[in-house]
Amino acid sequence: MYRHLIGLVVISLFCCLHSAITFEIDETLKGLTVLRAPFVERDLVDGTLKGYFVDLLDELSRVGNFNYTLTELPTSVPNGRNENNPTALTNELYRRRADFAIADYMVRQAQSTRNVDYSEPYLVSSMSALVDKKRLANANVGSIEDLINQRKTQPQTTTTDDGNEPIILGAARSSSTYRHLTMTNDPIGRQLYEWLFRHSTQMVDSREEGITRVLKSPYAFVQESMNNDLATDEHCELTQLQLSNTEPISPHHGMKLEYSIAVASEKARKYLPAINQAMEELKTNGKLDELHRRYWNRKCNGSPSDRVQHVVTAICTLFSLSISLFLLS
Structure with missing residues (x-):
């Protein structure tokens, strides 16, 4: 009798599982x-x-x-x-x-x-900053964290197009990137959010505006690495900065501020x-x-x-x- 009951239970579970995925x-x-x-x-x-x-x-x-x-x-x-x-x-x-x-x-x-x-x-995406390759080479920075620290120690200056001014960080207003930064517990992510919050004039209204600003001035546009991957493939003179120097390069696993799309x-x-x-x-x-x-x-x-x-x-x-x-x- 018990064997029959166990058999019925097993069959019922199998049917439920099968109907759930078919x-x-x-x-x-x-x-x-x-x-x-x-x-x-x-x-x-x-x-x-x-x-x-x-x-x-x-x-x-x-x-x-x-x-x-x-x-x-x-x-x-x-x-x-x-x-x-x-x-x-x-x-x-x-x-x-x-x-x-x-x-x-x-x-x-x-x-x-x-x-x-x-x-x-x-898709799994992290966070990165889009920046001009030549300006990055002149800036002597290797990560977003470096940019934040650089701006803390240098006086605020008006951006010029000579390639020697400090690169300014920015993001899109009301973007998913900025929204995620408001909720992160990651230490570098918090630093980035606080910097952007204090420098709201460096925010842009759209992804396209951010990319254009990177192309024309010393500007680092922060957004999901998935979108920056597309931007660097469209504009060969651009590259990406990770959050920190220890950030993995892989676009798939183990990244800080990881987003699952x-x-x-x-x-x-x-x-x-x-x-x-x-x-x-x-x-x-x-x-x-x-x-x-x-x-x-x-x-x-x-x-x-x-x-x-x-x-x-x-x-x-x-x-x-x-x-x-x-x-x-």
């Missing part, structure tokens, strides 16, 4: 995103969405056995175009207008899981375990790393073949656009 074949999940290359953008020819997120979701749906749709967050949603504010997307999930949301600023952290759940991360979903939805399982499989088989290499390190930091492929892709895109415009004219 999709119905005809289940289609509705996803929302915000356009930003190379994460997701519209194809210039047919207007469909493409990019890192689309390729990632294609792999997840293949491994997890589900279908999905992905649409851009409607322009009518308040704050929907704020590049650093996840509230608009999480509100859409909370109101059950979508099953999941994916964006480069959807960071999994304790305070962000009150209204939504998060998958296992597909993940897929957000409604609370307690049955499909999230399957997405997590698929994410783990993509990590194990190296597919996540392959996707990362496909969209990062292509222009400045990639191999010669990567750079050639990047140029060929750009030429093909321009050619397709020219043909389309000719046919429409």
Whole structure:
């Protein structure tokens, strides 16, 4: 009798576990995103969405056995175009207008899981400062910590473009970077936050403004290393500073102020375990790393073949656009 009871319990547990990670074949999940290359953008020819997120979701749906749709967050949603504010997307999930949301600023952290759940991360990012290579060579600093200490010991001066002025630290107002710094217990992170708080005039309004300022003046723009990786690949004259001289160089593990970027979903939805399982499989088989290499390190930091492929892709895109415009004219 006991053996029968134990058998029933085991079978029940197996069925529960199996149902928790298995999709119905005809289940289609509705996803929302915000356009930003190379994460997701519209194809210039047919207007469909493409990019890192689309390729990632294609792999997840293949491994997890589900279908999905992905649409851009409607322009009518308040704050929907704020590049650093996840509230608009999480509100859409909370109101059950979508099953999941994916964006480069959807960071999994304790305070962000009150209204939504998060998958296992597909990207892990630290914090770094974007700076001009030549100015950095003249500045004799090796980390953000060095810059903070340098500014403490030197008088405040007006920035010039001669390359010899001390490099000034800054970040974007209302950005996820600045928001994370307000909550960190990391000693260097606290120093950085206090410096930025006391020098609010060095803050900028957007990521693009910060990068432009780095290109034109002695300025170090602090943001997630994931975004600085993209900036250094677009502008070959730029590089990154880590938080401290002991900061690991690896973009994947063991970094201070580490941020996990993940897929957000409604609370307690049955499909999230399957997405997590698929994410783990993509990590194990190296597919996540392959996707990362496909969209990062292509222009400045990639191999010669990567750079050639990047140029060929750009030429093909321009050619397709020219043909389309000719046919429409």
